[in-house]
Amino acid sequence: MTSRNIPKIRQLEALMSVIASGSMTAAAANLGISQPAISRLLSDLAKDFDFQLFEKRDGQLRPSQEIQVLEADIRRVLELMRHIADVSADITRHKxxxxxxxxxxxxxxxxxxxxxxxxxxxxxxxxxxxxxxxxxxxxxxxxxxxxxxxxxxxxxxxxxxxxxxxNLRTVCIFPTGHRLEALHEISPSDLAEEPMVHTRKDSVFFSQLSSRFQMAKSNFNSHVEVRQFTAACELICNGVGVSVVSELDAVQYTEKGLSFRPFTPALPHxxxxxxxxxxxxxxxxxxxxxxxxxxxxxxxx
The missing domain is CATH 3.40.190.10 (Periplasmic binding protein-like II)
Incomplete structure (x- = not known):
């Protein structure tokens, strides 16, 4: 069989429909096409294969010995094509x-x-x-x-x-019940005596935070250095100092003993x-x- 003789999917569907039903008329009805159309599909397939597709026994069309050899492979091809169609539809629907x-x-x-x-x-x-x-x-x-x-x-x-x-808002976080809860917003001057939990000293955020303290001429009391805001939140929940972190992280810990207020001047993360x-x-x-x-x-x- 040359490359131009590769069977078409519709031909294989027609073939399997006749095998399942035993007649051209029933197969055409199952596929929603006319009987002449299914006859043409199978006639062209027989030419491509260059052997007989069916034998007639007891008034019904039965697959020839050659088709019986191919039948399992044809089923797999059709199942694979249906799977590809289903997956492509799911991808289109983002599913x-x-x-x-x-x-x-x-x-x-x-x-x-x-x-x-x-x-x-x-x-x-x-x-x-x-x-x-x-x-x-x-x-x-x-x-x-x-x-x-x-x-x-x-x-x-x-x-x-x-x-x-x-750019996400940042807040000052502290243990629930801390004196800072009395404030509506918190500035560097409010934190001058507080032990600070903060990000690494080589991070951009630490540089920006420390500059806020310098501009306010307020003491920055470095206490614990961490890599992530979530680690700072865990420490504050356990009573270790105060910190300035993304509000996005802070809200995850409000039921674990953490409170927060807006930090000023604004320091977006x-x-x-x-x-x-x-x-x-x-x-x-x-x-x-x-x-x-x-x-x-x-x-x-």
Whole structure:
């Protein structure tokens, strides 16, 4: 059989319909086409195969010995084509596919789980990989196109990465019952004597926070240095000092003994939604990015 003789799917469907029903008339009705149409499909298929398709026994059409050899393979081909059609329809409806997300460790245990749960609720066919790591590693993954989408901070641009910047409000957090609860907002001067839990001293956020204290000529009492806002929240819940963190993280801990107030002057926490620029985003990736943006809308600075 040459390449131009490859059977068409409609021909194979016609063949299997006749095998199932035993007659051209019934097969045509099952497929919703005329009997002459199904006769033409099978006549052309017989020419391509170059052997007889059926034998007539007891008034019914039965598959020839040659077709019996092929029958199992034909069934598999048709099942595979139906599967491809179903999956492609699910992808079009955004109900199938795989999404690879890289994120900061804090997001993996605070805000992101709820976002993912909401996103997957009506998309049972979608699978995900979520990989938490430091910003430098997330940047490397995006450049190498290993992940579809990333959530990071401290990002200042890269020619191989497309990004969306989001500025989120920050708040001062402290244990419930702390004297700071009496204030409507908290400034550096209100924290001069408080032991501070803060992000790494080489981070952009720490530099911006310490500059607020310097401008206010207020003492910054460094107590515990952490990498993530979520770690700061856990420490404050356990009575270890006070901190300034993203409100997005703070709200996750209000039922664990943490209270907060707005921090002034305003100190937005900038996060970046990043993806490989040379890899066209899938519909699924675009939809998740939009879903994530919507989830943080009420926390935007």
């Amino acid at each position: 199938a596919g795989h999404l690879r997300i890289a994120c900061l460790p804090g997001f993996a245990t605070s805000h992101l789980p709820k976002v993912v749960a909401d996103f997957l609720r009506d998309r049972p066919g979608i699978t995900m990989t979520i990989e938490p790591d430091r910003p430098e590693r997330i940047l490397e993954w995006m450049v190498n196109e290993q992940y579809d989408f990333g959530i990071t901070d401290g990002f200042f641009g890269h020619p191989a990465i497309d990004h969306i910047e989001l 900038r996060i970046s939604l990043v993806r490989p620029i040379h890899k066209a985003p899938s519909m699924l990736t675009k939809e998740f990015i939009a879903h994530f943006e919507k989830s943080v809308e009420s926390f935007r600075a």
